[in-house]
Amino acid sequence: MAEPTTKKLHLTAFMRPVSLHTGAWRYPGAYADANFNLAHLRSFIQELEAAKFDAFFMADHLAVLNMPVEALKRSQTLTSFEPFTLLSALSVVTEKIGLAATASTTYDEPYHIARRFASLDHLSNGRAGWNIVTTGNPESSKNFGREEHLEHGERYKRAREFYDVVTGLWDSYADDAFIRDQETGIFTNPDKIHVLNHKGDELSVRGPLNIARPVQGWPVIIQAGQSDPGRQLAAETAEAVFCSPRNLEASKELYADIKGRAEAVGRNRNHLKILPAAFIVVGDTVEEAKQKRLKLDSLVHYDSAIASLSVTLGSDASGFDPDAPLPDDIPDTNASKTGRASVIKLAQEEGLTVRQLAQRLGGFAGLAFVGTPSTIADEMAVWLAEDAADGFTVVFPFLPQGLDDVTRKLVPELQRRGLFREDYEGTTLREHLGLPRPKNRFFD
Amino acid sequence: MAEPTTKKLHLTAFMRPVSLHTGAWRYPGAYADANFNLAHLRSFIQELEAAKFDAFFMADHLAVLNMPVEALKRSQTLTSFEPFTLLSALSVVTEKIGLAATASTTYDEPYHIARRFASLDHLSNGRAGWNIVTTGNPESSKNFGREEHLEHGERYKRAREFYDVVTGLWDSYADDAFIRDQETGIFTNPDKIHVLNHKGDELSVRGPLNIARPVQGWPVIIQAGQSDPGRQLAAETAEAVFCSPRNLEASKELYADIKGRAEAVGRNRNHLKILPAAFIVVGDTVEEAKQKRLKLDSLVHYDSAIASLSVTLGSDASGFDPDAPLPDDIPDTNASKTGRASVIKLAQEEGLTVRQLAQRLGGFAGLAFVGTPSTIADEMAVWLAEDAADGFTVVFPFLPQGLDDVTRKLVPELQRRGLFREDYEGTTLREHLGLPRPKNRFFD
Incomplete structure (x- = not known):
C-alpha cells in the first residue's frame, strides 16, 4: 500500500x-x-x-x-x-x-x-x-x-x-x-x-x-x-x-x-x-519530553480542567483526590462510553493523577507526538x-x-x-x- | 478668519x-x-x-x-x-x-x-x-x-x-x-x-x-x-x-x-x-508644467474623450474640427448650463483646440495646480x-x-x-x- x-x-x-x-x-x-x-x-x-x-x-x-x-x-x-x-x-x-x-x-x-x-x-x-x-x-x-x-x-x-x-x-x-x-x-x-x-x-x-x-x-x-x-x-x-x-x-x-x-x-x-x-513535544530523551508536557499541563487552571474531566467521565470529579490516581469505582453513566474508556485508559497507561489527567484534557487532548x-x-x-x-x-x-x-x-x-x-x-x-x-x- | x-x-x-x-x-x-x-x-x-x-x-x-x-x-x-x-x-x-x-x-x-x-x-x-x-x-x-x-x-x-x-x-x-x-x-x-x-x-x-x-x-x-x-x-x-x-x-x-x-x-x-x-503638475517653468499636462492629455483616447465633451456640451462634438478652436455657434440645449459654460470658458482661457478640450475632460477635469x-x-x-x-x-x-x-x-x-x-x-x-x-x- x-x-x-x-x-x-x-x-x-x-x-x-x-x-x-x-x-x-x-x-x-x-x-x-x-x-x-x-x-x-x-x-x-x-x-x-x-x-x-x-x-x-x-x-x-x-x-x-x-x-x-x-x-x-x-x-x-x-x-x-x-x-x-x-x-x-x-x-x-x-x-x-x-x-x-x-x-x-x-x-x-x-x-x-x-x-x-x-x-x-x-x-x-x-x-x-x-x-x-x-x-x-x-x-x-x-x-x-x-x-x-x-x-x-x-x-x-x-x-x-x-x-x-x-x-x-x-x-x-x-x-x-x-x-x-x-x-x-x-x-x-x-x-x-x-x-x-x-x-x-x-x-x-x-x-x-x-x-x-x-x-x-x-x-x-x-x-x-x-x-x-x-x-x-x-x-x-x-x-x-x-x-x-x-x-x-x-x-x-x-x-x-x-x-x-x-x-x-x-x-x-x-x-x-x-x-x-x-x-x-521534543526532548533530548523521551522522559524529558514527557516531563515538559507534564509541566505544561500543570499550568492549566485546575477548576476549568476538572470540569472538562467531569464532563468526559459523565461523573462529578471535583470530589476526587487530585493527587491520587483515578478511583476504580467511577459510576457508569450515560456519557460517551468511548470517551470515558479512553480517558481511563490514558490515566492508567501514563500513571496520571486525577489532577494530571484533568489538566491533560484541559490543555490539549488530541493527537500528540512526545519524544x-x-x-x-x-x-x-x-x-x-x-x-x-x-x-x-x-x-x-x-x-x-x-x-x-x-x-x-x-x-x-x-x-x-x-x-x-x-x-x-x-x-x-x-x-x-x-x-x-x-x-x-x-x-x- | x-x-x-x-x-x-x-x-x-x-x-x-x-x-x-x-x-x-x-x-x-x-x-x-x-x-x-x-x-x-x-x-x-x-x-x-x-x-x-x-x-x-x-x-x-x-x-x-x-x-x-x-x-x-x-x-x-x-x-x-x-x-x-x-x-x-x-x-x-x-x-x-x-x-x-x-x-x-x-x-x-x-x-x-x-x-x-x-x-x-x-x-x-x-x-x-x-x-x-x-x-x-x-x-x-x-x-x-x-x-x-x-x-x-x-x-x-x-x-x-x-x-x-x-x-x-x-x-x-x-x-x-x-x-x-x-x-x-x-x-x-x-x-x-x-x-x-x-x-x-x-x-x-x-x-x-x-x-x-x-x-x-x-x-x-x-x-x-x-x-x-x-x-x-x-x-x-x-x-x-x-x-x-x-x-x-x-x-x-x-x-x-x-x-x-x-x-x-x-x-x-x-x-x-x-x-x-x-x-x-510641477514644472521648472509654468509653461513647462502646462506642456506636461497637454502631453499627458494627448494620451487620452480621442473617441472616448469626444464623447465626454459631447455630453458636457449637450451637443454632438464628433463633427467639430478636432484641431480647431471650439465653434462659436454651439446650439443651446438642455445640458447643464454651468457645466457647458465652464467648458467653453476653459477652452477660451487656455486656447485649447476641440481635441485638447475633449482630452482634458477625458483625462482629469477636477481641481488642478499646474505650475x-x-x-x-x-x-x-x-x-x-x-x-x-x-x-x-x-x-x-x-x-x-x-x-x-x-x-x-x-x-x-x-x-x-x-x-x-x-x-x-x-x-x-x-x-x-x-x-x-x-x-x-x-x-x-
Whole structure:
C-alpha cells in the first residue's frame, strides 16, 4: 500500500492561535504575548521558512468563543490579528513559505473572499491558501445580525456554491489579459475578460473580479471538515485537509475515505493532501519530553480542567483526590462510553493523577507526538508509510522554545532520513504541496 | 478668519488608482504597471514617507465600473490590489506614514470592518484610517446578490448606524484589559470587556470584538460625501474629509458648511480636516508644467474623450474640427448650463483646440495646480489662509516622475515657507493630523 520511498512529509504550522494548549503562554521562558506580537510572529515565520515548512496556517473565529469566565480570563485567544492583514504583512518578510488563512463561507461574501485571496496571492507571488470553513461556532451568528445559526446542511450547501463562485471569479481574466501597450494605449484585451453572471440557489454574483487571475491560478483550497458533508466537500474541492484523528487507525480510515471519494468524482488522489493536526513535544530523551508536557499541563487552571474531566467521565470529579490516581469505582453513566474508556485508559497507561489527567484534557487532548527527534520521526514515518497522512499540521506546545525544538531538532532528523525536503523546489504553495495549477475554465 | 500662522498643510497621497488621469500609464517614461506592481508601490510609499506625507490613501470599488468597451480596454484600473492586504504589506516597509483604506458600509459587515481596521492599526502601530463610503456605484450591488441598489437615503441611514457599531466594537476592551500575568495565569481582566449588544434598525451585532482596542483608540475616520446627507455624516463623524471642489470659492463654502455643522453637534472644528483632491503638475517653468499636462492629455483616447465633451456640451462634438478652436455657434440645449459654460470658458482661457478640450475632460477635469513649486505653493497658501482647505489629497499625473516632482520639488518649497512639516512629530496618523485619541465610551 505504501507509495514509493521518494514520498516525503509536508509540514504546515498551526499559528492562530500560536498554540492550542491553554497553558502555553505560561510556560517558563515562553512569550506571554506570542499570539499578538508582530515581532515574535515575524521571527516565528522566518524560522519556519528556514526550516522549509510548506505553510504558516491561521485558523479563525468570528466571535469570542463562549466559555466560562474562569476559562475566558485565562485564554490567550481573545486578542489576535485578523488573518488577511497579518498574512499580508508577513508576506513581505518571507519569500517561499505558504500563507494559509481561514475564511468563512457563511458570514462573508464570495466577491470579497475571491478578491482578498487573489490580492494576497499576488502580493506573496503565489503563496496563498484558503481554508474553507462554514463556521460551526453559533456565537458568530450574533455578530452578523442573525439570531439563528444556519443549520449544518444549509451551511454546506452554501459552501459548495460559494466555492464555485469564488473559483469562477478567480477565472475572470485570462492569464494574458493585461497587455499594457503604452504605444497603442491598449491596457486590457477585452476578449480575455469573462463575466461570471452566476445565479444559483444561494448566491447571485455577476463579476468580473477587479483583480488579475491569481499567480497560482487559484490559491490552494484547504478544508477541515470531518463530518459526512465535510468529507464530501473536501473530496470534491479540497487540495489539503486539516483533520484531527484520534489515532493512526482513525486517520487511515479518514485518509482512505476522503481519497476514495475524490477518485469517485474523477480527481487524482495525489492532488489532495491529508495533514492531521499533531501536537509535538521534543526532548533530548523521551522522559524529558514527557516531563515538559507534564509541566505544561500543570499550568492549566485546575477548576476549568476538572470540569472538562467531569464532563468526559459523565461523573462529578471535583470530589476526587487530585493527587491520587483515578478511583476504580467511577459510576457508569450515560456519557460517551468511548470517551470515558479512553480517558481511563490514558490515566492508567501514563500513571496520571486525577489532577494530571484533568489538566491533560484541559490543555490539549488530541493527537500528540512526545519524544526525541528520533522517536517522533519513527512515528511520522509509520503514518506516512501506512497511508494515514501525507504530512502534519504541527501544533506547538509553547513558543518560542517548542517551535525551536521542532525546527532545530526534529526537522534535521526528518531531513537526514529523507522524509522532509532539504530546500524548497518551487516558489508557490502549490509547488511545495505538489499540486497542479488549475486551468482557467473560461480561457485556454 | 485665518488661523495663526503656525497653521500648516496636511498632505495625503491618492494612491488607488495611483493616478486618476486616464492617460497616466502611457506617459513617456511612466511605469505602465504602476498601479499593480508591489515593488513600485513600495518605492512610492517610502518616497512619500521620506517627504513626510500624512497618509497613503486607497480609494476602492467593489466592481469593475461600467464603461464603454473602448474606455475599458484603455483603463489601468481593472486590476488593483485590495486595500487591506496591500496596506498591511506596506505597513511593514514603512514606519510613520498613515495608511488609509476605503471600506463600504453597504456591502460589508461591521464586525469584519471593525476587526480588519483594528488589526491594521495594531500591525502598523497606530497608522490606520477608515474612509467610510456608502458605495454609490450601482454595479456593485450585482456582485453582492442584489438586483436593486440601495437607495441613497437608506445607504446613509445604514452608514450612520454602521459607524456607531464599528466604533462600539473598537471599544470592546479597556486599554489595560490584557494583563498576561504568567505567575497567576490571568491573561485578561474580565471586568475590562464590554459586550456591545447592539440592536438597531439596520444592524444587530453582539460583540465583543476578538482583537484589542486599536493603538489609536479608533483609526482615523475619513469621508468623501458632498451631498447633503454626506456632509451631515461627515460633520457628525469624520475627522478628515476628501472632497472635490471645483474651485476656491466652492471649497470655502464646503469648508465653512461642514465645520459649522460639526460645531452644531458639539464637535471641535479643528478636529475635522478638509482635504480637497488636487491634481498637481510641477514644472521648472509654468509653461513647462502646462506642456506636461497637454502631453499627458494627448494620451487620452480621442473617441472616448469626444464623447465626454459631447455630453458636457449637450451637443454632438464628433463633427467639430478636432484641431480647431471650439465653434462659436454651439446650439443651446438642455445640458447643464454651468457645466457647458465652464467648458467653453476653459477652452477660451487656455486656447485649447476641440481635441485638447475633449482630452482634458477625458483625462482629469477636477481641481488642478499646474505650475512651478513656487506658484503652486502660492496657491496652496491662499487655500490654507482663506479657510478653503486644511491640506490636500494629492492626485499624481503619472508615476514615478509626477510623484518625484511633488516630493523633490514642491514639498521642499512648502517646507522652506513653513507650510509643511520638516519631520513627523508623532508616530500615529492621529498625531500627524492633530487629532485627539478618542476616549473609550465604556471604560475610562
